[in-house]
Structures are given as C-alpha cells and as structure tokens.
Amino acid sequence: MKIIFLGAPGAGKGTQAEIIAGRLGIPTISTGAIIREALKNGTEMGIKAKKFIEAGELVPDDVVIGIIKERLAKSDCQNGFILDGFPRTVPQAEALDSMGIELDRVVSIEVPDEVIVERMSGRRVCAKCGATYHTVYNPSSDGVNCDKCKVELTIRKDDAPEVVKSRLEVYHSTTEPLKEFYSKKGSLKLVDGVGSVDEISYRTIKVLEV
Ligand code: AMP
Numbered sequence: 001m002k003i004i005f006l007g008a009p010g011a012g013k014g015t016q017a018e019i020i021a022g023r024l025g026i027p028t029i030s031t032g033a034i035i036r037e038a039l040k041n042g043t044e045m046g047i048k049a050k051k052f053i054e055a056g057e058l059v060p061d062d063v064v065i066g067i068i069k070e071r072l073a074k075s076d077c078q079n080g081f082i083l084d085g086f087p088r089t090v091p092q093a094e095a096l097d098s099m100g101i102e103l104d105r106v107v108s109i110e111v112p113d114e115v116i117v118e119r120m121s122g123r124r125v126c127a128k129c130g131a132t133y134h135t136v137y138n139p140s141s142d143g144v145n146c147d148k149c150k151v152e153l154t155i156r157k158d159d160a161p162e163v164v165k166s167r168l169e170v171y172h173s174t175t176e177p178l179k180e181f182y183s184k185k186g187s188l189k190l191v192d193g194v195g196s197v198d199e200i201s202y203r204t205i206k207v208l209e210v
Contacts, residue, residue, distance in 0.1 A: 001024055007110070026079060031068065061091045068092075109191050137196065
C-alpha cells in the first residue's frame with residue numbers, strides 16, 4: 001500500500017501517518033523529519049536546508065526529491081509506505097510519477113487555518129525520536145517528557161507564530177494545488193481533520209479502507 005498524506009502544517013499528518021503505518025506494518029517517511037535529523041547532525045544537506053526551514057519556506061525541490069529517491073530505494077519500502085510531507089509541490093509530485101511509483105491512496109487532512117494556529121502553539125516534540133505531542137489534545141503521560149525516550153519535550157523553532165503564518169501561506173499557494181493534481185487522477189480522499197486523534201484516525205481508516 002502506497003499512501004500520501006496531504007494537509008497543512010499541523011493538520012495531523014504525522015500523527016495519523018504513524019497510526020496507519022503501525023496498523024499496516026509499513027514505514028512512514030517524513031521529509032521534514034529527515035531534514036531535521038540532517039540539521040541536528042550538521043550534514044551538508046542539513047546546512048543547506050536550515051535557512052529555508054527556519055523561515056517557514058520550502059526546501060528546494062531537487063534537495064527533497066533526492067532525499068525521497070534515496071529513502072524509497074531502501075528495502076523496508078518494498079511492501080509500501082506512507083509519505084508524510086512529500087510531495088509539497090507539483091514538480092515533486094511529477095518526480096514521484098517519473099519514478100514509476102503508483103499510489104494507492106492520497107488523503108488530505110482538512111483543518112481550517114484558525115485551528116492550525118491554535119494547535120501549533122501547543123505542539124511539543126521529542127528531539128530524540130521525533131514523536132509529537134500537544135499540551136492539551138495529546139499530552140505525554142507526565143506532560144513534560146517523551147513517553148518513549150524520557151527526554152524533555154521541546155518546541156519546534158518553525159512552530160513560532162510568525163513562522164506558522166508563512167508556512168500556511170506556502171501551503172495554500174504551493175501545496176494545496178496538489179489536491180487538484182490528485183483529484184484529476186481520481187485518487188484523492190478528504191478527511192475532516194478537526195476532532196480528537198482517535199476520531200480522525202477512525203475517519204482516516206474508513207476512507208483508506210484498511
Ligand atoms: P514538516 O515537518 O513536514 O512540517 O516539515 C518541516 C519543514 O521541512 C518544512 O516547513 C520545509 O521547510 C521542509 N520540508 C519538509 N518536507 C518538504 C518538502 N516535501 N518540500 C520542501 N520542503 C520540505
């Protein structure tokens with residue numbers, strides 16, 4: 001099963017992708033997580049990406065297409081995968097096509113901007129494993145540390161309100177047109193992304209028919 005999750009930053013793509021990937025026994029591939037890891041490790045790609053991420057802009061297509069090509073070539077992707085945060089532009093979607101990847105489903109998690117802004121202000125992440133929590137809607141068990149790694153949760157730099165505003169602008173101008181791209185191919189399904197994590201995964205499982 002090859003699935004794409006589309007949606008604004010903070011729509012819940014990562015959270016839902018993890019749940020569905022666990023259910024299907026396939027990996028979740030998050031370009032954002034791969035780039036953040038590269039940034040943490042100070043690799044050449046991480047250094048190149050830094051200024052874009054911190055300004056809430058997209059990393060250039062050739063960089064992310066390269067990341068995806070390399071990742072999809074690994075053996076754990078043989079039986080399928082979920083892409084979280086890729087593609088984000090029409091050229092990225094075309095690159096997937098030209099790699100000969102046939103997608104089974106494309107799901108767009110729909111959340112209004114006002115809800116996104118509110119969600120991002122409470123988002124907390126584990127810098128070690130990348131797990132995402134929310135202070136109100138999805139807190140860790142002690143509200144401070146990651147449940148798995150026990151390290152203190154932090155706020156992503158690009159979740160600062162002014163950066164969230166630019167990320168939403170980029171989403172509407174550059175990523176949202178992908179809905180039309182996939183709708184024309186007949187593979188797009190919309191999921192109402194407002195509600196609890198459980199409610200949204202129930203809806204997602206239903207549209208995915210998995
Ligand atoms: P995310 O964790 O998916 O919200 O991604 C965080 C940041 O990484 C984005 O704001 C972009 O700067 C960069 N990024 C992640 N995926 C892509 C992509 N497919 N194309 C361009 N930039 C990306």
